[in-house]
Amino acid sequence: MRSRVWGGTAAVVIGGLLAAGCGGGGKGAAGQSAGKAASGDYPVSVTDCMGATTTFSEAPKKIVTSNASSLELLLRxxxxxxxxxxxxxxxxxxxxxxxxxxxQKVKVLGRSVISKEKLLGSGADLYIDTFAAMGGMGGRGMGDVPTEEEFKAAGIKHIYLKSTACAAQSKSPVTDLSAVEADITSLGAVTGTSVKAKELVAGMKEKVDAVQKTVGGVAESKRPTYFFFDYEAGTKQPTVICNRQVANAVITLAGARNVFADCDGDRKQVGWEDVIAKNPDWIQLGVRNRGSEAANKKAFDEAQKWLETNPATEGLKAVKEGHFLRIGSEQTTIAGVENAETVEQIAKALYPGKAG
Structure with a gap:
């Protein structure tokens, strides 16, 4: 299996922010505090998936991010x-x-998961966690994770991105980006950047609303079926997107039907016979950004060629009709601002002349 540079299945970014319920956009104490911070007021309180509260009396000054996704949000x-x-x-x-x-100027504390010793000794006052290692959720294969007591002793507040950290245990499928938007709003409140957060969320809403005006009314039975081919996860046994993953929301908002939307959870491994049985209308070539247009094209070509030459997949409807979408993996499966842009891209491909 290829290295999941962005945190893969357990992607979390900031966990425990605004939304009161897992993956939701609820109000309540956390939401009210975040609202106060829009004018630069503290304290700001946020919760994790288990309901534990973290309160900030002022903006953090030294932040460590667990991976590139949370780092990108802070930069934005x-x-x-x-x-x-x-x-x-x-x-x-x-x-x-x-x-x-x-x-590129940010100090690298770990090429993968930051070691416990390095994290606790980093001097940070906030750790934004992209790996769901909360309470009874366990470390999920993320190494020796500091306990909350150890974080506290080191003077480090520890928060998560609820739109992804809580998604797998959500009681219902993720079909919109409200939880992602709520997390951005709350992270803005915590860091004192609420004005920019509001701007980012407004931009996301504008893009998604425009798509919904054109494809939102398409009957479920008329929507094309869609398969996210996670090429990075390996080809021996496909890893598919289930209905608690943010990509399910992206696909749904774009007017498509995720062929594995009947799977409760974020991701799971299936057999190629399961993909064949779904026989999708469209396939997204899920490859990770290689850093250049040429390198990305090579990766997309590789993924497409595999599908076209593999006996198990060459007969799929999408493959025979050449219905491939070359859209990056991160912007589809990692909660962030670019989710809305991906909704636009998918809709334009599936509904030419109608969307966009």
Missing amino acids: LGAGDKVIGTGFPPGKGTLPGALDAQA
Whole structure:
């Protein structure tokens, strides 16, 4: 299996922010505090998936991010100058525009998961966790994770991105980006960048609303079926997107039907016979950003060729009709601002002349 540079299945970014329920956009104490912080007021309180509260009396000054996804959000919010280190660093050229240069200046504390000793000794006052290792959820294969007592002793507040950390245990499928937007709003409140957070969320809503005006009314039975081919996870046994993963929301909002939306959870491994039985209308070639247009094209070509030449997949409807979408894995499966842009891209491909 290829290395999951962005945290893969357990992607979490900031966990426990605004939403009162897992994966939701509820109000309540956390939401009210985040609202107060829009005018620069503290304290700000946020919760994790289990309901535990973390309170900030002021904006954090030294932040460590567990991977590139949480780092990117901070850069977009204008709080990048507060980041003193990261794990799973973004490859050169993988972040858009000026964000890339800023990201490359951040100290790398771990090429993968940051070691417990290095994290606790980093001098950080906030750790933004991208790996769901809360309470009874366990470490999920993420190594020797510090306990909450150890974080507290080191003076480090520990928060998560609820839109992804809580998604797998959500009681219902994820079909919109409200939880992602709520997390961005709350992270803005915590870091004192609420004005920028509001701007980012408004931009996301504008894009998604425009798509919904054109494809939102398409009957479920008329929507094309869609398969996210996670090429990075390996080809021997496909890893598919289930209905608690943010990609399910992206696909749904774009007017498509995730062929594995009947799977409760975030991801799971299936057999190629299961994919064949679904016989999707469209296939997204899920490859990770290699840092350059040429390298990305090579990766997409590789994934497409595998599907076209493999006896198990060459007969699929999407393969025979050449219905492939070359859209990056991160912007589809990692909670963030680009989720809305991906909704646009998928809708334009599936509904030419109608969407966009």
